[in-house]
Amino acid sequence: MSYIELNGINKYFEVAERINVLKDISLRIHHGEMIAIMGPSGSGKSTLLNILGLLDRPSLGTYFLDDKDMSLLKEKERAFTRNKNIGFVFQNFNLINELSALENVKINLQFYNLYSKKKVTHKEALQRSKDALISVGLEDHMYKRPLQLSGGQQQRVAIARAIVNNPSFILADEPTGALDSNTTEEIMQVLKRLNQHGNTIIIVTHNTDVANQCNRIIELKDGEIVADGA
Ligand SMILES: Nc1ncnc2c1ncn2[C@@H]1O[C@H](COP(=O)(O)OP(=O)(O)OP(=O)(O)O)[C@@H](O)[C@H]1O
Numbered sequence: 364m365s366y367i368e369l370n371g372i373n374k375y376f377e378v379a380e381r382i383n384v385l386k387d388i389s390l391r392i393h394h395g396e397m398i399a400i401m402g403p404s405g406s407g408k409s410t411l412l413n414i415l416g417l418l419d420r421p422s423l424g425t426y427f428l429d430d431k432d433m434s435l436l437k438e439k440e441r442a443f444t445r446n447k448n449i450g451f452v453f454q455n456f457n458l459i460n461e462l463s464a465l466e467n468v469k470i471n472l473q474f475y476n477l478y479s480k481k482k483v484t485h486k487e488a489l490q491r492s493k494d495a496l497i498s499v500g501l502e503d504h505m506y507k508r509p510l511q512l513s514g515g516q517q518q519r520v521a522i523a524r525a526i527v528n529n530p531s532f533i534l535a536d537e538p539t540g541a542l543d544s545n546t547t548e549e550i551m552q553v554l555k556r557l558n559q560h561g562n563t564i565i566i567v568t569h570n571t572d573v574a575n576q577c578n579r580i581i582e583l584k585d586g587e588i589v590a591d592g593a
Contacts, residue, residue, distance in 0.1 A: 364394035365429050365448065365531035365563065367415060372424035374410055374586075384410050386586040388424070392565065394531070397558045399574035400567045402583035408567045409536055411583065415565060416534045417445040443478035446471075450525025450562075452535035456517045458509040464520045465505045468492040471527050495523035499553055515546035522553055526562070533557065535566045539573055551576050 374385040384407045392398065392415075400408050413419040414426065417433060426433040428448065436444060450471075458467050472488040483491070496505050499519040509517050518538060525533055535554070539547035551573060558564050566573060574580050582590040 366394055367392040367532070368425075368427040369414075369421075370425045370427075372411075372414065372421045372426065374407070374414065374419075375422040384586050385414070385421070388586075388588060390581065390588065390591065392532075392563060394563055395558070395561060396579055397555070397564045397577045398566070398579045398581060399577040400565065400581050400583065401569070401571075401574055402589075406583040407586040408583055412534055412536055412565065412567050415532075416449050416451060417441050439478065446475050446478055446528060448530050448532060450528065450530040450533045452518070452521050452525050452533060452538045454537035454540040456509070456514075456521045456541075458517055458520055458524075460509050463506050463508055464496060464501060464512065464523075465489075465492055467509070467520055468495050468524045468527050471524050475528055491527055492523070495527040496520070498526070499523045513546070514542050515549050518542065518546075518550050519553060522550075522557070526557060531563055533562050533564045535564065537567055537569070539568070539570060544572075547573065 368391045370389050372385055372388040373383060375381050375383055388411065400411060402408050414421050428444065433441070469488050469492040472483045472491060476482045493505065496502065499522050501516060501519050501523065504512060504516060509520065512520065539550050542550060547570065554564055555576065566577065568574055579593060580590070581588060
């Protein structure tokens with residue numbers, strides 16, 4: 364069962380002076396949780412998500428993923444660990460407009476092949492990408508390009524891309540920020556279904572309706588955890 368444990372995480376940025384954006388963050392994320400990270404603008408939510416997603420390193424503190432100390436990994440191992448364990452979903456979908464939905468999903472398995480010794484064949488990549496799109500309800504839209512799809516459908520493609528590697532964790536930074544309330548609800552249903560099937564989900568959000576559908580809400584203020592509970 365995958366878990367994440369952060370202990371004493373601090374993050375500094377040096378601009379004109381040193382600013383401490385995350386202050387002594389300790390938390391354990393258990394397998395199967397669905398977590399919202401909330402807090403005012405500038406409180407450090409995205410910085411924390413980037414550290415959890417191995418996109419950025421803490422200045423101080425330890426990060427364990429499944430008993431492995433992430434600070435000991437070299438860049439290539441970090442990239443492999445990230446690609447294998449973590450799927451990302453972004454506010455603006457981050458899809459490639461020149462590629463079909465299917466190709467946008469398949470690209471994640473091509474990245475996987477860059478880092479993994481055990482390669483996924485073209486045939487398997489195609490089947491897994493189709494299965495991921497079917498699981499988010501896009502069986503009739505696989506060959507369309509992102510701009511031929513609605514915002515909610517584009518976000519479903521992005522979710523399919525995030526899950527095609529079977530990651531334990533899905534990290535979503537304002538996944539419904541660009542969507543209306545009905546589409547937000549649809550995307551939450553998709554995320555909740557993935558959570559019921561065993562994915563651990565962490566969502567940064569300003570939307571209390573989104574947060575209230577999670578099992579745990581972590582609230583940040585000025586880089587500190589000020590609340591953490593159901
Ligand atoms: N690369 C960087 N260099 C310098 N300062 C940074 C950098 N990244 C973030 N910051 C600062 O760190 C603080 C926290 O930023 P972060 O993006 O994590 O906040 P947030 O809670 O996600 O905000 P929002 O809700 O507006 O997205 C802000 O003051 C921001 O200006």
